[in-house]
Amino acid sequence: MPEIINTYNLLNGMTVIGIEVPAVQSAAFEFMVPAGAAVTPDGCCGAPSVIEDWVFRGAGGKSSRELSDIMDGMGLHRGSSVDSKHITFAAAMQAENLSKAIDLYADIILRPALDAQQFEYSKQLALQGLMSLDDDPRTKIKLMLREHFYPDPLGRNTVGKQEDLQNLNAEKCAQICNENFRISDCILAAAGKINFHKLCDQAERLFANHKSGMTHTISHNKKTLGYHHYPYEGAQVHIGLMTNSITPDNPQYYDARVAVAILSGGMSSRLFTEVREKRGLVYAVGASYHSLKEMAGIGCYAGTTPEKAQETYDVIIAEFRKLADGIAEDELARAKTGLQSAIVMQSESTIARSGAAGTDYYMLGKVRTLDEVKQSIEKVTTKSVIDYLKDNPFENFCSVTIGPNEIKAI
Amino acid sequence: MEFKHKKLTNGLDIIGELNRDAQSAAVGFFVRTGARDETDDINGVSHYLEHMLFKGTDKISAFDVNLRFDELGAQYNAHTTEENTVFYSATLPEQIYKAIELWCQMMRPALRDDDFNMEKNVILEEIAMYKDLPQFDVLETCRNLHFGVHPCGKSVLGSVESIKALTSSQMRGYFESRYVPNNITACIAGNFDFEQTCSLIEKGCGSWKSGPADRKLEFFNGTAKKESHTKKNLNCKHICLMSPTVSYQDERAYAATLLAKIIGDDNGSRFFWALIDTAIAESASMHCQAMDGVGAFYTYIRASSENGDKALAIVADIFKTIKNNKITAEELQKAKNKVLSGITINNEIPMGRLLELGVNWVYLGKYRPVEEEIALINKVTTDDLHQIAQEFPLEHFTQFSLGPE
Numbered sequence: 001m002p003e004i005i006n007t008y009n010l011l012n013g014m015t016v017i018g019i020e021v022p023a024v025q026s027a028a029f030e031f032m033v034p035a036g037a038a039v040t041p042d043g044c045c046g047a048p049s050v051i052e053d054w055v056f057r058g059a060g061g062k063s064s065r066e067l068s069d070i071m072d073g074m075g076l077h078r079g080s081s082v083d084s085k086h087i088t089f090a091a092a093m094q095a096e097n098l099s100k101a102i103d104l105y106a107d108i109i110l111r112p113a114l115d116a117q118q119f120e121y122s123k124q125l126a127l128q129g130l131m132s133l134d135d136d137p138r139t140k141i142k143l144m145l146r147e148h149f150y151p152d153p154l155g156r157n158t159v160g161k162q163e164d165l166q167n168l169n170a171e172k173c174a175q176i177c178n179e180n181f182r183i184s185d186c187i188l189a190a191a192g193k194i195n196f197h198k199l200c201d202q203a204e205r206l207f208a209n210h211k212s213g214m215t216h217t218i219s220h221n222k223k224t225l226g227y228h229h230y231p232y233e234g235a236q237v238h239i240g241l242m243t244n245s246i247t248p249d250n251p252q253y254y255d256a257r258v259a260v261a262i263l264s265g266g267m268s269s270r271l272f273t274e275v276r277e278k279r280g281l282v283y284a285v286g287a288s289y290h291s292l293k294e295m296a297g298i299g300c301y302a303g304t305t306p307e308k309a310q311e312t313y314d315v316i317i318a319e320f321r322k323l324a325d326g327i328a329e330d331e332l333a334r335a336k337t338g339l340q341s342a343i344v345m346q347s348e349s350t351i352a353r354s355g356a357a358g359t360d361y362y363m364l365g366k367v368r369t370l371d372e373v374k375q376s377i378e379k380v381t382t383k384s385v386i387d388y389l390k391d392n393p394f395e396n397f398c399s400v401t402i403g404p405n406e407i408k409a410i
Numbered sequence: 411m412e413f414k415h416k417k418l419t420n421g422l423d424i425i426g427e428l429n430r431d432a433q434s435a436a437v438g439f440f441v442r443t444g445a446r447d448e449t450d451d452i453n454g455v456s457h458y459l460e461h462m463l464f465k466g467t468d469k470i471s472a473f474d475v476n477l478r479f480d481e482l483g484a485q486y487n488a489h490t491t492e493e494n495t496v497f498y499s500a501t502l503p504e505q506i507y508k509a510i511e512l513w514c515q516m517m518r519p520a521l522r523d524d525d526f527n528m529e530k531n532v533i534l535e536e537i538a539m540y541k542d543l544p545q546f547d548v549l550e551t552c553r554n555l556h557f558g559v560h561p562c563g564k565s566v567l568g569s570v571e572s573i574k575a576l577t578s579s580q581m582r583g584y585f586e587s588r589y590v591p592n593n594i595t596a597c598i599a600g601n602f603d604f605e606q607t608c609s610l611i612e613k614g615c616g617s618w619k620s621g622p623a624d625r626k627l628e629f630f631n632g633t634a635k636k637e638s639h640t641k642k643n644l645n646c647k648h649i650c651l652m653s654p655t656v657s658y659q660d661e662r663a664y665a666a667t668l669l670a671k672i673i674g675d676d677n678g679s680r681f682f683w684a685l686i687d688t689a690i691a692e693s694a695s696m697h698c699q700a701m702d703g704v705g706a707f708y709t710y711i712r713a714s715s716e717n718g719d720k721a722l723a724i725v726a727d728i729f730k731t732i733k734n735n736k737i738t739a740e741e742l743q744k745a746k747n748k749v750l751s752g753i754t755i756n757n758e759i760p761m762g763r764l765l766e767l768g769v770n771w772v773y774l775g776k777y778r779p780v781e782e783e784i785a786l787i788n789k790v791t792t793d794d795l796h797q798i799a800q801e802f803p804l805e806h807f808t809q810f811s812l813g814p815e
Contacts, residue, residue, distance in 0.1 A: 057687075132692055136543065238542075265480065303538075303542070305538050333481075341485075342485065350758070
């Protein structure tokens with residue numbers, strides 16, 4: 001039985017998406033609040049990661065312990081994250097608890113206590129999170145790469161900057177919260193064993209009376225891509241690179257996705273074969289597509305011991321560039337099959353499905369059906385991928401390394 | 411859900427759980443072998459061998475293995491632990507049979523010298539990668555310290571020295587002794603046909619000769635040693651604590667899991683309120699690893715170097731007082747709710763169910779339906795938890811910490 005996708009807009013503009021998945025017992029939702037790193041005022045880098053923790057420290061007249069007890073009483077699996085544009089609150093549960101969970105998240109999003117004493121704890125945790133990033137070069141390089149690739153404020157570090165975090169106070173953060181938690185621009189996407197009409201009624205009751213503020217417009221300049229090295233006395237040189245791509249609303253979007261899959265889909269893909277299998281240069285190498293609403297990139301990560309770093313980098317760049325020289329029909333077919341089957345398998349997870357639906361709506365203003373995605377991938381040909389590569393050649397790269405030695409980057 | 415089982419005459423078990431509503435099917439080959447089954451001179455061979463299975467057979471090259479999986483649109487991988495090596499893939503239902511055929515062939519690898527030598531570089535890179543992950547490094551070193559002479563203390567990856575010294579003939583010897591059919595379980599979950607699956611596996615694996623693949627099981631209480639190291643590139647203090655608990659075969663394993671959740675779940679646990687809510691530590695968690703004939707509680711704490719000792723003192727106090735500061739019925743119920751909803755979410759995906767199904771069979775030699783799992787969790791009482799805490803005093807822990815110079 002195919003899934004049923006519904007979308008509904010409350011009068012104030014907030015979007016509710018429901019995906020009814022047959023034959024599951026769970027439900028999951030994702031609440032995207034437009035308060036990400038790029039829309040934070042200058043000098044407050046890291047505020048969203050403080051807020052993400054702070055709003056759980058009491059809301060709707062309940063203490064932080066009471067909130068936690070209710071969530072644990074439902075056995076809620078929860079997570080929250082910060083990206084360029086949003087703070088996302090996600091949860092998965094047995095389906096019968098969905099309505100109660102959404103009531104609770106309405107309190108957290110609409111009526112956080114924002115207590116000044118609790119703020120200090122959230123700030124301390126954010127500072128510690130920043131500090132621990134230095135002990136995890138693989139995670140750090142992804143943040144650094146986006147920061148250097150995307151123009152400010154789009155690529156702004158989601159974990160924060162030490163000086164900015166130190167200077168943050170409860171008053172300033174509460175103000176950011178008030179301005180950026182605009183319900184009109186929120187997206188609530190739920191998937192699983194759900195009743196969409198009930199979900200909309202509940203959203204209407206909880207959120208419709210909450211007004212909207214002004215939507216942020218972000219201006220950014222074009223950025224020159226370069227090479228950045230962070231010295232680190234580790235066992236490996238961690239290499240990250242990123243080159244320009246196109247956003248999901250572009251007609252060539254699936255050509256770009258297939259191009260990335262040819263480079264780095266399965267283990268027969270070009271990067272894995274050339275860098276790991278034939279040369280034994282790395283354990284981990286992989287390319288991936290990343291997009292914001294305004295612009296997108298194709299990134300790549302590899303970790304290798306210092307003496308192999310230059311060769312690893314050179315082989316990766318050569319493989320990126322070689323792609324436009326020609327693609328075999330059989331590797332195109334594998335890339336397409338891999339993408340199509342991954343999409344079906346991901347849809348089995350209610351958590352992944354609700355997340356993908358929310359992101360789709362934000363990027364495209366609609367949720368793509370699984371069939372639509374599969375058909376769009378099916379239409380991709382070797383010619384259309386080559387055309388995409390000609391229109392968007394892999395010429396310029398942003399390169400970042402973290403490790404004991406620098407490399408000669410292009 | 412419908413369960414099926416067939417044992418081949420050479421001892422290979424085939425188990426399957428059918429879910430006609432699933433959009434995919436997952437298959438796994440569970441080999442009951444890991445670091446604990448190695449001798450010191452070949453430490454790391456189980457994991458290295460796991461890599462080598464992807465290098466193909468006498469008839470299939472390494473590239474062709476990858477090619478064939480990718481043609482099926484499969485998501486596939488493998489992992490090695492102290493006691494299991496597991497190979498698995500998920501595909502759309504119509505592709506599962508080709509994946510099964512491929513795995514059957516791969517389970518009899520060529521182990522070519524050229525491939526062996528090239529893959530050695532990849533293994534050494536993997537060791538280097540984990541050295542840059544202190545969160546992993548501290549757990550691995552603590553396990554070694556905790557288990558002392560017990561085989562579960564062996565490193566899964568091995569050391570740079572042991573891997574460099576390892577020869578392909580040593581690997582062949584290990585393979586022949588451990589990859590016997592009576593030491594392997596083929597497990598399938600999701601939307602598939604059991605009869606068709608069995609005939610493929612019988613055709614592919616039915617001629618393999620069985621042989622002894624014993625493992626000496628011995629409970630171990632841990633050394634309770636304490637060590638602290640520094641590393642100049644670190645920023646935070648990473649602390650791992652380990653203490654003994656029940657084995658996987660012990661019926662109290664669920665009680666031990668729930669006890670660890672009450673003390674050290676990411677949210678709403680005793681660690682959470684004492685360490686995270688107060689911002690003393692950035693991360694603090696505890697989990698139970700019930701293993702073959704032995705078990706251990708693991709605690710991991712990450713804090714600033716100034717707060718490290720304070721966090722450790724708080725954890726030690728939580729451990730010491732767990733007997734007096736009684737676990738309440740509410741605390742237990744919350745932990746149960748988290749575990750139960752986790753089971754629901756996990757089991758909706760064939761790949762998630764596969765691992766549970768296979769591990770249960772390997773350790774218990776029997777099928778445990780989800781309903782039974784749920785009933786076993788529901789029947790745990792606070793007395794059961796207190797009894798675990800009495801019998802396995804948490805405060806007698808092994809400790810390894812890694813911090814900045």
